[in-house]
Amino acid sequence: MLKVRGLEVFYGPIRAVRGIDLDVGKGEIVALLGANGAGKTTTVRAIAGLSSCRGEVTYDGRALVSNAAERNLRAGISLVPEGRGILGSMTVEENLLMGIYCRRDHAQALKDVEDMYARFPILGERRIATARLLSGGEQQMLAIARALLTRPRLLILDEPSLGLAPKTSDFVFDLIAGLKKEGMAILLVEQKARQALKIVDRAYLLETGRIIKSGSAAELAGDPSVSEAFLGGKAAVGTTS
Structure with a gap:
């Protein structure tokens, strides 16, 4: 459904996103994980058409035009921005x-x-x-x-649990999982990596504007290097200590 190849975003002379490749299939939840400043929000804003970018972004086989948010919205891509908007x-x-x-x-x-x-x-x-x-x-x-x-046929959620109480955060994650059951494709930006990996199909780990690792949720949750860097060094999802 969504195919991104060689995505680059510049802030003046600074290259904030450095050649990202990612895919989101029909009915799939894909997470973009990383620390503050990794480039997650910059990436999804470019995909949604809210900023200029370089590279190839295609949706349902059609190339999307850079910096054309309303056109992308009408095509079926909707972004819930960080901070709710x-x-x-x-x-x-x-x-x-x-x-x-x-x-x-x-x-x-x-x-x-x-x-x-x-x-x-x-x-x-x-x-x-x-x-x-x-x-x-x-x-x-x-x-x-x-x-x-x-x-939308592709819903992009940028930090939907940010600033929420635990009970409300759980509600939001349950809602996201429910939307997948309804057939919606979702690209999820989230700092709560452990919780996100419980509901997504696949994930990409972003660091300083680059994808450093990708794989299924189970693979990433069980990867010791990922656990140390993004999950606080705790036991992987679905395991006990």
Whole structure:
């Protein structure tokens, strides 16, 4: 579904992303893992079309144009950015309506908004509340719901658990796993590597703008070098100490 080859992103003379190759297949969850400053957000923003880049990015066999976010959105790629990106001065409902602005099936889109209230009951309860007054977890639900309203086939989630309480973080990871069961492809950026590797199919480890290792979730979770660098040196996922 998504094929990235030789992706490079520059900030002035600085090459922040250095020739990344990655793939996301249909119905697959793929994680992009790494420490702060590794280039994860820069990578997914380039894929989503929010910044200029070099290299080849193809989606469903068609080349994507650099720095063309709306075109990519209409093609079926939706990004939930780091920090959620909600419109704080608008209500919950107004934020959700922004998720359907590019859709032409207006009646169905409005029905889908109501379906989101059913999927996220707290949003239904807070539909007329100003978005900035929501808790961090509620804001993350709002950001994900708004992205889902674009009817993406590839959902990109950038640090969805950032700043969330453990219970809310668990809810978000369960939601991501559920979306995969519905057939959605997901590219997940996450610092909580141990938790991410429990739900993803494959992962890429990013360090200073380069992919240094990739493989299945089981392979990476069981790799001692990965455990030491990214999992705090603890036992691999599914093992006991």
